Amino acid sequence: MTAPDAARGAIRIHDLVKVYPGRDGQVLAVDHCSLDIAAGEICAVVGPSGCGKTTLLAALAGFHGIDSGSIHVDGHLLCGPGKPRAEVGPDRVVVFQNGALFPWKTNLENVAFGPIVQGKMSRREALDKAAALLDEAGLGDALHAFPGETSSGARRRVEIARALMTDPTILLLDEPFRALDALTKSVMHEALLEAHARRPATLFFITHDLNEAVFLGHRVVIMTARPCRPKHILEVDIPPPRTQALVTEPRYRALVQEVAALVHEEARRAFEANDREH
Amino acid sequence: MSIDATTRLATEIAPPATAHRRFDVRRIVLDPRRRRGAVSWLVVLLIWQLGASSGGWLAEPLPWIGRLPAPRDVLAAALELGVDPGYWHSWLASGGRVLLGFAAAVLCGVPFSLLLAGSARVRGVAYPVFELLRPVPPLAWVPAAIIFWPTQELSIAFVIFLGAFYPIVLNVLGGARSVDARFLETARSLGASRWSVFRRLLLPAVLPAMAVGMEVGIGITWEVVVAAEMISGGGAGGASASGGGLGFLIWSSYVGGSYPQIIVGMISIGVAGYASSALLRWVGARLTPWRREPAA
């Protein structure tokens, strides 16, 4: 299944290694991981807890450096030999697990934040554009409210809108819907797909919810237990539009089961490894 | 991925082991961050020395800095005092007062605040009075204390007690009231008696807050001791019959005109205050081992 036409955001991770200093010596988090992600693709990443997925995301975002290997985006070197750490920048925006909307700014100000600080447009323009974006997403009522007064589902949508305002090449999402209930989640999924259809960026999407991974992803990457590398990559060959009706279709269910079996294998391995360590 | 492969890779990548406990003097001295602090201090001392002696090499001494005693003279005074037994007696005198007042504050403050935490009724009655008197600085109590207590030592101890009492009570109260209600409910549902809950849940939960309150309290204690010694040495108490103390040392140095000694006294008190805070911090850390930071 091909992503909507978008020329930017192809990620090429090659032979990545990342080591952390841990309590008893070094911990290998990512072990010679190689992965190619097409431009505009929604790539869902699943795997057992603590396997290193977030480390991968952080390396992509530039939050920390890598020890060996390289990452290229659209052919340009992001980090690699001679440049161990990528720059943090508005072309790769992160949506955080626990939410990072600035509580002291209104939702509107939050969404307009990116273009304003980048100096790309005047404050007036940015606020107008942000208002339009929020209206599109159905959040027109929450414009002048503070994040603390907004429901968690709406907050996540505002955060995604904020990320999309800067027209990023790549969107990095770290379990963004983890804290939401199932009903809100289903609304979020549709909202995310809509947003992606309007502004196709490459989505690198970490999640523990296997249903979510298959529902949203063009491909699902199943990571091994720590240290992580792709164990298996599954093509989700379900054509758009993806709606809630999908949930009952046999093809969808089969894919979810396949993913579940693979993740379960790795989870057991992680569990036993932990057992043996103690 | 087998465990052996993982550990092999880990050791291949790991740098040569550094013994964490070894005291590497070279590393400490050459650490760029410490160097910056040292540079700052050198600059400060240089400016101080130049400014203090500006009367000598300028037409007129600089304002403010020009009146300070020079670092060189301070050093000389420090060496003089270091061999003077009266100086070390001052340490004991001040230290003794601190200990007495502070111990009283802890012994009264902790039960009082636990009482307040335990009962909303008692809190409703006692807390407003407590709060009303809080902004009254301990030193404002000195005259009343002198009238009331038979000896000057006791009045100083009382004022110290007041100073440390408030932060201890406030912190312990805050700590007790922040115990998650679910812990209490869990304990009760597991069959714990009220006393058990108190001893095994509330008390340990309160220990970190108590440690913080005590650390804040000791700082205030030293403030009050110094002030009380200065006031009773130079003012309200009339002709000083006080047993010396570092605050008195400072005041009498001022009155006697030996200005470099003032600074020696100030530094001494700073050291004493810092040492007592550090001691309390250490005690607090021992009392609350579960709050140790995760290594790395």
Add this chain to the structure above:
Amino acid sequence: MPDGPRQQPTPAWPRSLADAAPEWLWHAAAWLRSPAPYRMLIGYALALGAWYTCVDGLALPRFEDLPGVVDVFREWTSAAPSFGLSLHTPVYYEHILTSLRRVGLAFALATALGVPVGLLLGASPRFRDYVFPVLEVLRPIPILAWVPLAIIIFDGAESPVVFLTFLASFFATALNAQLGVRSIDPDFLLAARCLGAGKLAIFWHVILPGALPSIFTGLELSVGVAWFSLVAAEMVSGQFGLGYVINTSFTMVQYPTIVIGMLTLGIVGHATSAAVRLLGRSFMGWRARALRLEGA
């Protein structure tokens, strides 16, 4: 689609001040309906009763020299007070205003200097490396130990007092501002960087607002500390002011006036803390509303 013309996003604080008016009325009414005010009155009554009993009623041995409730209140409210100070005498208010003026000046200076220094200490490791070692050595020295030095350096009676008060407030403010910066959730900083913010933008949009709650806590503390130092300084070397009142009343054996001074200090101290707190609330409307929603 919202109907009506799209409005400019209004700044937080005028809106919250306007909204707050009917709300505090509601809170006041709720408070009156709860047992709290009655317990409070009982507390005050008990305290006053104990005071009366010990001093006037039973005239217990150490207590009998203390000024009694009746004496104090009679003096405080009389139009012709025997010791010259009461609610009716203009000199009373002169003393209050003098102290307020000093505290206000010192507090303003300390905030103007302390907040930027504290923010920089938290935000810039380099600045911290240079400045923190110097501050950390000076901080443990009790403020009152600076009194003689302050008198030596500064001319007149006002400047040393204001300097000492400033010093105490400065440390409290700077430290809390620093703490505020360091307690900002790192995710906010990372998010800002992701969205393309440079260092200046991060400081203005994230660090400053993020540290604001801690800064205001620090400011409340700083006001308390300011009063503490002011009173002490006034007691040692001042003319006019509440500390001076307390000290001279004592030396001139005008005991009821001591208590008047202390109570006045309590009230004025409370008022200034409350003023800072209200100011904080108006700056941080977003926080008040979020806390309210959480049911705090």
